[in-house]
Amino acid sequence: MAGTMVHLVIADILAQEWAGTEIITPYGSVMVEYDYFIAGNICPDGIMARKGYVREMKKHTHFRDNINDGDFHKKENIALFHKRLESFMKNSFNSFKTDSERSLYLGYWVHMLADEMFVVQIRPEFLRNISITGLTEKNMETFKYFSMDVDMVDFRIVNQYEGIQRIYNALSEIKPYKISGMVTEDELTDSRNWILQYFFETEHTGITEPVYISYNRMIEFIKDAASKISGSFK
Numbered sequence: 254m255a256g257t258m259v260h261l262v263i264a265d266i267l268a269q270e271w272a273g274t275e276i277i278t279p280y281g282s283v284m285v286e287y288d289y290f291i292a293g294n295i296c297p298d299g300i301m302a303r304k305g306y307v308r309e310m311k312k313h314t315h316f317r318d319n320i321n322d323g324d325f326h327k328k329e330n331i332a333l334f335h336k337r338l339e340s341f342m343k344n345s346f347n348s349f350k351t352d353s354e355r356s357l358y359l360g361y362w363v364h365m366l367a368d369e370m371f372v373v374q375i376r377p378e379f380l381r382n383i384s385i386t387g388l389t390e391k392n393m394e395t396f397k398y399f400s401m402d403v404d405m406v407d408f409r410i411v412n413q414y415e416g417i418q419r420i421y422n423a424l425s426e427i428k429p430y431k432i433s434g435m436v437t438e439d440e441l442t443d444s445r446n447w448i449l450q451y452f453f454e455t456e457h458t459g460i461t462e463p464v465y466i467s468y469n470r471m472i473e474f475i476k477d478a479a480s481k482i483s484g485s486f487k
Contacts (some may be wrong), residue, residue, distance in 0.1 A: 254315075254414050255371040257295060257448055258407035259416075259475055264360060265416045266479040276359070276486060279339075279345035283355040291423040291444065292430060293360020296453040297368075299436045299444035314435050316341065319412065323390055325372050338365050348433070357430055366485075367478045374475060375466060382465040402463035406471045409460055411452055421453045 271285045298313045300306065312318055316337035320330045345358040379399060380390055388395045411417055424445055432439040462468060 254298075254368050255375070255474075256403040256407040256410075256471075257298065258287060258410040258452060259371075260294045260364055260367055260404075260469060261291065261415070261420050262410060262414055262475050263479050263482070264291050264363060265414075267483060270479075270483055276360065278342075278362075278486065280342045280436070281355065282361055284331070284352045286353045286356040287346050287357065287419075288423040288427040289353045289356035290360045290363075290431065291420060292427050292441075293357040293362075294364045295445065295448060296357070296361050296423075296430075296432050296436055297364050299432075299441040302440040302443040302447065303436075307329070314432075316365065322372060323378070325369075326377075328341070334369065336379065338362070344355070345433075357432070358397070361432060363482055369473070370478050370481065374469075378470070379466050396464060402466050405461055405463045406466070406468055407452060408457040409468055412460070417453075424449055424453075435438055 268285055268287050268290050276283050276285055299315045301312045303310060324330055342362055346355060349355055349358065352391050381396055383398060429438045429442050431441060
């Protein structure tokens with residue numbers, strides 16, 4: 254999956270583009286409220302704050318029950334993923350009418366689309382690049398290196414992205430929220446506080462260039478993802 258800061262920068266780019274404009278989504282219209290839209294983009298991963306968390310819980314909040322990451326790109330699995338996501342969004346926009354609520358769920362939706370592109374595009378590139386070491390997706394060590402690269406990208410984004418204070422302010426000032434039937438208010442508050450502390454309030458030194466997916470490649474991905482998501486409304 255894409256890193257937390259990658260998701261937040263994609264969200265910030267879209268929020269700046271959509272500011273003051275009524276967005277007509279496939280599920281209904283919304284005037285995007287920045288704080289809630291930004292927060293929505295970290296909600297799917299908020300499940301990791303649940304007591305007794307296991308990987309299957311995250312697969313559920315990402316609409317990938319019984320879909321292996323390595324098989325996600327298959328036509329039938331992409332179709333199933335979209336069917337589940339679209340049902341979730343239709344139900345959410347039918348249930349919630351305020352711009353703040355819809356902005357939160359729109360953020361959730363953007364996270365899903367960005368992850369889809371990441372798994373289809375970046376994950377195979379990472380696996381090809383690391384394969385020269387003899388490691389494959391069957392090796393647990395592979396995903397240790399994957400996590401290290403994701404963190405190096407995220408830490409560098411925190412230090413370099415011009416809108417980082419705007420994102421921090423949104424996450425630190427927003428009132429508590431929940432994703433009905435998915436992640437509780439307490440879990441999302443714990444997750445958001447962890448993100449604020451880990452990425453924004455902790456000084457990270459010794460940041461190095463990611464080994465198997467470059468920082469520049471991830472910046473390219475961020476721009477491409479934001480462009481494609483925005484273009485889906487036109």
